[in-house]
Amino acid sequence: MMGMTSWEVRAAEQGWRKGPWTPEEDKLLNEYVNLHGEGRWSSVAKSAGLNRSGKSCRLRWVNYLRPGLKKGQITPQEEGIIIELHALWGNKWSTIARYLPGRTDNEIKNYWRTHFKKREKSSHKQEKRKAQLLKQKQQQENMSRVSSHADTDKLLKVTDQENHENQQNTVTMHPSASTVEDHYSPVMHHHDNNTIASNWSSDQYCVVDEGLWGGLWNLDDHDPRNDHVDANHINKIITMQNQATGFTFGGDSNNFYNTGGYIF
DNA sequence: AAGCCGCGCAACCGCGCTCGT
DNA sequence: AACGAGCGCGGTTGCGCGGCT
Numbered sequence: 001m002m003g004m005t006s007w008e009v010r011a012a013e014q015g016w017r018k019g020p021w022t023p024e025e026d027k028l029l030n031e032y033v034n035l036h037g038e039g040r041w042s043s044v045a046k047s048a049g050l051n052r053s054g055k056s057c058r059l060r061w062v063n064y065l066r067p068g069l070k071k072g073q074i075t076p077q078e079e080g081i082i083i084e085l086h087a088l089w090g091n092k093w094s095t096i097a098r099y100l101p102g103r104t105d106n107e108i109k110n111y112w113r114t115h116f117k118k119r120e121k122s123s124h125k126q127e128k129r130k131a132q133l134l135k136q137k138q139q140q141e142n143m144s145r146v147s148s149h150a151d152t153d154k155l156l157k158v159t160d161q162e163n164h165e166n167q168q169n170t171v172t173m174h175p176s177a178s179t180v181e182d183h184y185s186p187v188m189h190h191h192d193n194n195t196i197a198s199n200w201s202s203d204q205y206c207v208v209d210e211g212l213w214g215g216l217w218n219l220d221d222h223d224p225r226n227d228h229v230d231a232n233h234i235n236k237i238i239t240m241q242n243q244a245t246g247f248t249f250g251g252d253s254n255n256f257y258n259t260g261g262y263i264f
Numbered sequence: 265a266a267g268c269c270g271c272g273c274a275a276c277c278g279c280g281c282t283c284g285t
Numbered sequence: 286a287a288c289g290a291g292c293g294c295g296g297t298t299g300c301g302c303g304g305c306t
Contacts, residue, residue, distance in 0.1 A: 018276070020300085043287070058292075059275065094294060103293075110273055 017051045022061050025050055029057055030065050036207030063104045074111050082108055 017025075032048035038061065042054030050057060063069075074082070078100055085096040093105035093112075100108065 020274070040291085053276095054291075054294095055277090056275075061268055062293095063274075091295065106274080109295075 016053045016056065018056070021064075025052065026060070029060060033061055033065070059106075059181060063106045068102055069104065074103070074107075078103065079111075079115075082112065086112065 021029075028048045028050055029044070032044055036044070042049075045052050045054050045057050045133040048057075081099060082096060085099060087096050091109075093109045097103055097105040097108050127167075201227075
């Protein structure tokens with residue numbers, strides 16, 4: 001056990017190899033799946049001569065070895081789709097991944113966390129700052145009702161202005177609206193009249209966060225009622241993307257929808 | 265040059281669902 | 286109907302690397 005990392009120790013204790021895959025392991029898994037197909041992952045591990053759990057094999061195949069996987073950065077078009085679908089479904093990464101050919105749920109999940117969570121953080125910071133200032137003001141009021149509050153007021157005004165400016169770039173999204181378009185449509189509701197999703201700046205995305213409505217949007221993608229709604233909405237997203245960029249994501253949105261995003 | 269820090273991403277873990285027996 | 290194995294999903298962890306001090 002000397003010189004082993006913590007995961008190596010744990011893996012040794014449980015009998016399975018863990019941690020990063022070697023090229024040799026990749027080769028074994030690749031050859032086996034190409035010959036016998038996907039599924040039966042626990043037997044894949046044994047039959048292919050891999051000392052890996054079935055889970056580990058499946059994950060490696062799905063996220064890394066599977067043919068047709070897109071390598072490289074998420075494009076602005078894909079980012080737009082991720083944002084839209086996340087607003088619609090919340091953290092349903094595998095569902096979202098179905099509409100992004102060649103991308104995995106893991107990849108999308110990581111992308112969201114690294115690119116959008118930090119913006120959420122910065123908006124939380126701003127909230128904290130305002131709360132702190134309010135607290136300060138209240139303390140000052142308590143300590144001396146006679147003294148002037150001009151400086152604090154000024155600070156608060158600046159913060160309010162910052163917030164107001166932020167709201168100008170906020171996408172309206174409210175669950176009490178009556179249709180999907182009313183619920184969430186950046187095209188309809190975007191305040192600064194810039195109606196093309198792909199032209200949004202990264203800062204404009206920042207308030208579309210799960211902290212506000214994400215939890216309310218865990219629609220079941222297998223509910224036929226939602227299928228109807230989703231198909232319409234996704235149709236719109238694709239149209240928007242195409243209009244914005246001239247990039248053709250798919251000629252027929254129904255086909256796009258029905259094939260799980262795989263359009264050839 | 266060296267240490268520290270934050271980010272990106274691959275991989276693991278726990279839980280819940282499905283399906284076969 | 287009950288149970289267990291297999292699988293999929295979402296959340297979390299930890300490593301490697303590049304940038305900063």
